[in-house]
Amino acid sequence: MKTINVVAAILQDGNKIYATQRGYGKFKGFWEFPGGKIDEGECAYEALHRELLEELKIKIDIDSLFCTLDYDYDDFHLHMQCFLCTIKEGTPVLVEHQNALWLDAANLDSVTWLPADISIIEKLKTYLTEGK
Numbered sequence: 001m002k003t004i005n006v007v008a009a010i011l012q013d014g015n016k017i018y019a020t021q022r023g024y025g026k027f028k029g030f031w032e033f034p035g036g037k038i039d040e041g042e043c044a045y046e047a048l049h050r051e052l053l054e055e056l057k058i059k060i061d062i063d064s065l066f067c068t069l070d071y072d073y074d075d076f077h078l079h080m081q082c083f084l085c086t087i088k089e090g091t092p093v094l095v096e097h098q099n100a101l102w103l104d105a106a107n108l109d110s111v112t113w114l115p116a117d118i119s120i121i122e123k124l125k126t127y128l129t130e131g132k
């Protein structure tokens, strides 16, 4: 099975995280962290800066790696690196996504996350409530 390497931004503003809703494709309507595939020749950081500029028209600061994740979808293996980030410049504009929400720990379960993201959500709740 082919592996795709993806980077995702866990955008933080105080105790809230930015969730975006996919606007196209097989998982249209599911919620995710903004980001996308690492292109050939790019490092993870370059890919994340590029994706956030393309998808949301924002410049970000990448603060730290929150987690890496491996997940088997039916047709590919996902390897995803998730970074804690903050917005450096701009206000998000939804170029590809159909909706977006700032969610705190109590509301993280109020949307339907992509299957691979469910394990991150549990970890994020602990991080947001206990700071670890």
Ligand SMILES: Nc1nc2c([nH]c(=O)n2[C@@H]2O[C@H](COP(=O)(O)OP(=O)(O)OP(=O)(O)O)[C@@H](O)[C@H]2O)c(=O)[nH]1
Binding pocket: 006, 007, 008, 027, 031, 032, 033, 034, 035, 036, 037, 038, 078, 114, 115, 116, 117
């Ligand atoms: N961005 C993002 N992708 C995720 C998450 N969780 C998850 O399973 N994925 C999967 O990772 C892949 C990322 O691809 P993408 O479609 O966002 O990437 P892209 O913008 O480079 O793609 P495209 O232009 O080829 O559609 C998708 O298959 C998506 O379902 C997540 O939280 N954020």
